[in-house]
Amino acid sequence: xxxxxxxxxxxxxxxxxxxxxxxxxxxxxxxxxxxxxxxxxxxxxxxxxxxxxxxxxxxxxxxxxxxxxxxxxxxxxxxxxxxxxxxxxxxxxxxxxxxxxxxxxxxxxxxxxxxxxxxxxxxxxxxxxxxxxxxxxxxxxxxxxxxxxxxxxxxxxxxxxxxxxxxxxxxxxxxxxxxxxxxxxxxxxxxxxxxxxxxxxx
Numbered sequence: 001x002x003x004x005x006x007x008x009x010x011x012x013x014x015x016x017x018x019x020x021x022x023x024x025x026x027x028x029x030x031x032x033x034x035x036x037x038x039x040x041x042x043x044x045x046x047x048x049x050x051x052x053x054x055x056x057x058x059x060x061x062x063x064x065x066x067x068x069x070x071x072x073x074x075x076x077x078x079x080x081x082x083x084x085x086x087x088x089x090x091x092x093x094x095x096x097x098x099x100x101x102x103x104x105x106x107x108x109x110x111x112x113x114x115x116x117x118x119x120x121x122x123x124x125x126x127x128x129x130x131x132x133x134x135x136x137x138x139x140x141x142x143x144x145x146x147x148x149x150x151x152x153x154x155x156x157x158x159x160x161x162x163x164x165x166x167x168x169x170x171x172x173x174x175x176x177x178x179x180x181x182x183x184x185x186x187x188x189x190x191x192x193x194x195x196x197x198x199x200x201x202x
Contacts, residue, residue: 001147002100005064009054012068015199016047023195031188034170034181038078039188043195045075046084062096065089079121079173080189083130086120087113104145110138110154127171128182130189133158137197151201158194162186 019040028040049071057064069088072081090113095101114134118124123131137154144150170182 001103003061003103003106003147004100005057005059005061008061008064008068009057011200012047012050012054015196016051018195018199019044019047027188027192027195030186030191033185035173035188036078039080039192042076042078042081043192046072046081049075059099060096061098061101062092062094065092065095068092080130080192083117083121086116090116102145103147103150104143106150107138107141107144107154110134114138121173128165128168128187128190129170129173130187130193132165133161133190133193136161137193148201151197155194155197155201158190158197162190162194165190 024040024044026040027043028037031037031039050068053067053071057067065088069085069092072088073085076082076084091109094109094112111134114131117134118131121129121131123129125131125135136157140157141150141153144153166186167183169180170187
């Protein structure tokens, strides 16, 4: 089993369904406590657009992901939308000219995406942001080759990271303004990443 454009299309459809079924409301409520409250609608708009362009994505994975990044950017100017676009573009560059790659490459692709996001958002590991579960998920799945195993390990590592950081303050973005009031709250970006992983694993 390999990662192909069809895999991307299936993942888009699954995450879109989860967001429409109430996932975006959960994110909006959480983000409203320590942010702008726009994360849910940001992801919903992004995946509505992705679902719209998905049927016409090319077989070249690099080109397909580049088209996905363009679609996200066209409907979202928020900070998370910008980071998501950056992550997808990072993977697009790595997969240019390839129509099928083994799933075992996903952790390295995720690491590259995380590094690109960190550079764009000027974030660091330990800031209690989406970067932390991305790093944990990628590290946990290195060396695995089976898609279900990779996704299961990534989901578990992501949830562990969310739990571990819950009682720490946010140190980046708008959330840092709230300081210690973010202690005891899950970071919205982390939860968004978990929702996307859950959707892809669907």
